[in-house]
Amino acid sequence: MSEKRRRARVQGGWASTSKPRRDEGPTKIANKDEKYPINFKFKPTVENRSKPKELVIKKNGVHQLSDTDNGLSRIFLQNEFFDSNECEWIFEQLHAEVPWKQELIKIKGETVEQPRHTAWFGDITYTYSGLTLNPHQFSPLLIMIRDKIESYMNEQQINRVPFNSMLANLYRGEKDSIDWHSDDEVSLQRNPVIASLSFGETRNFELRRKDQSEIIDGEVDYTYSQHVKVPLSNGSLLIMDGACQEDWQHRVPKEYHDRQPRINLTFRTIYPS
Numbered sequence: 001m002s003e004k005r006r007r008a009r010v011q012g013g014w015a016s017t018s019k020p021r022r023d024e025g026p027t028k029i030a031n032k033d034e035k036y037p038i039n040f041k042f043k044p045t046v047e048n049r050s051k052p053k054e055l056v057i058k059k060n061g062v063h064q065l066s067d068t069d070n071g072l073s074r075i076f077l078q079n080e081f082f083d084s085n086e087c088e089w090i091f092e093q094l095h096a097e098v099p100w101k102q103e104l105i106k107i108k109g110e111t112v113e114q115p116r117h118t119a120w121f122g123d124i125t126y127t128y129s130g131l132t133l134n135p136h137q138f139s140p141l142l143i144m145i146r147d148k149i150e151s152y153m154n155e156q157q158i159n160r161v162p163f164n165s166m167l168a169n170l171y172r173g174e175k176d177s178i179d180w181h182s183d184d185e186v187s188l189q190r191n192p193v194i195a196s197l198s199f200g201e202t203r204n205f206e207l208r209r210k211d212q213s214e215i216i217d218g219e220v221d222y223t224y225s226q227h228v229k230v231p232l233s234n235g236s237l238l239i240m241d242g243a244c245q246e247d248w249q250h251r252v253p254k255e256y257h258d259r260q261p262r263i264n265l266t267f268r269t270i271y272p273s
Helices: 003-013 084-097 140-155
Strands: 061-068 071-078 104-107 110-113 117-122 126-128 131-133 165-171 178-181 194-200 203-209 214-216 219-221 227-232 237-242 248-252 262-268
Touching: 061 203, 084 140, 084 194, 084 262, 104 131, 140 194, 140 237, 140 262
Parallel strands: none
Antiparallel strands: 061 071, 071 237, 104 110, 117 165, 126 131, 165 262, 178 248, 194 237, 194 262, 203 227, 203 248, 214 219
16 A cells, blocks of 8 residues: 555544534524514415306296295296287386385485385275375276286286285386395284286396395395396296395396386285374
8 A cells, every 4th residue: 555545544534423413403584684583374265256157047936035034935937927919008007107206215214215116906005115105096907907917816826915005116217226125114013925016128136135144234235146137028927025124125226228118007905193
């Protein structure tokens, strides 16, 4: 072995063993503006909520909306309850003969014009939204319409008492409407039956469930409530019964496209106070 190689081996034998590396723990990211590292806090994932799919009803028949402690909520739909020829002359007669009037009502303490024309028929006055309506007498045409609806309800075995009142609504165009409400006045008593007959332009009749609403920032929110839409065409009959007025609200909204006039007759039973 050469002298050079022997010296290298001797020197290597005296070399110290390498020190074990210290476990420095997890890496920390320091904030350049602070002396200490950032503290990370775990935030739980917020559950994503989805709105119930809107239910659209177009077919004739009985449709159950809900079943709660208040009872069963149902609607009956009969398209073409009157045929197109009958609808044309009935619309013309009603449009000309009914004493239409745009009333003032109170909404949240403010007096405003109703965005439609109305007329009240029967023997008893009717009060809603701070407005009291004095009745007009049923004409022979209205009596014929009422009798046909009551005969249909007998055939369908819908629980009812004879209709003694009717609210007529004239929607002049797409800007006329009726806002969310329930027909739950004391004079109607519990679980009233209301029959709604349409002539003229098709308009959407919408419902939303009340017991699924939430209070957000002091306001009632219906974002996650079940919504139902029923297009009501010329000559169609819609009947609400059961707990519809306790558990649901309904409306006819404004629309963004041009609409021709529509007349809606809503028959109900009023009880004297």
